[in-house]
Amino acid sequence: MATAKSGRQRAAAPDALPVEPVDTSYLRTLVGYNARRASLAIIETFMVRMAPYDLKVVDFSVLSLVAHNPGITSRQLCAALNVLPPNLVGLIATLERRGLIERLPHPSDGRAMGVHLTPQGVELMAQAEQTAFDLEMDATSRLTDAERKTLIRLLQKVYTPAN
Numbered sequence: 001m002a003t004a005k006s007g008r009q010r011a012a013a014p015d016a017l018p019v020e021p022v023d024t025s026y027l028r029t030l031v032g033y034n035a036r037r038a039s040l041a042i043i044e045t046f047m048v049r050m051a052p053y054d055l056k057v058v059d060f061s062v063l064s065l066v067a068h069n070p071g072i073t074s075r076q077l078c079a080a081l082n083v084l085p086p087n088l089v090g091l092i093a094t095l096e097r098r099g100l101i102e103r104l105p106h107p108s109d110g111r112a113m114g115v116h117l118t119p120q121g122v123e124l125m126a127q128a129e130q131t132a133f134d135l136e137m138d139a140t141s142r143l144t145d146a147e148r149k150t151l152i153r154l155l156q157k158v159y160t161p162a163n
Contacts, residue, residue, distance in 0.1 A: 031158065034098075042139045049135050053128045058083075060128060062091060063117070066101055067125045069115030073106060100124060 027033045043057060050060060065080055066072055074092060077155070078085050092115065095101045102120035106112040117125060140148050
């Protein structure tokens with residue numbers, strides 16, 4: 001192993017030495033392990049493909065919710081994404097500074113502001129959502145359409161509370 005400047009050891013280059021296979025049979029029986037591995041495979045490609053739009057996963061999620069729910073409130077965004085309000089405040093401000101969203105008075109709640117895409121945000125999201133769709137098709141290319149729908153439905157059953 002090579003030694004980094006800090007004195008810690010780091011792994012040698014992947015092609016330097018062959019890595020002997022390890023038994024992952026138990027881990028492969030766990031939903032969390034498999035969900036995380038699938039997520040990591042998709043998120044890595046997502047980040048690369050969203051780089052031209054300067055969007056991270058959470059940015060894309062917020063903008064997509066705003067695109068499909070014009071006038072959505074910050075409170076609704078927090079609930080939908082399971083994020084705390086302080087974590088959303090900076091994100092909303094950043095997207096607003098980029099000219100992608102605007103806050104307007106909510107029509108039925110005088111205390112709330114509704115979040116809307118700007119024309120620039122609409123254009124960006126049309127492209128970004130198509131990129132995300134293409135990515136999903138590529139990432140799940142070994143699944144049939146029925147399998148893809150079943151996988152999504154089953155994953156949603158894991159994180160959606162029972163009625």
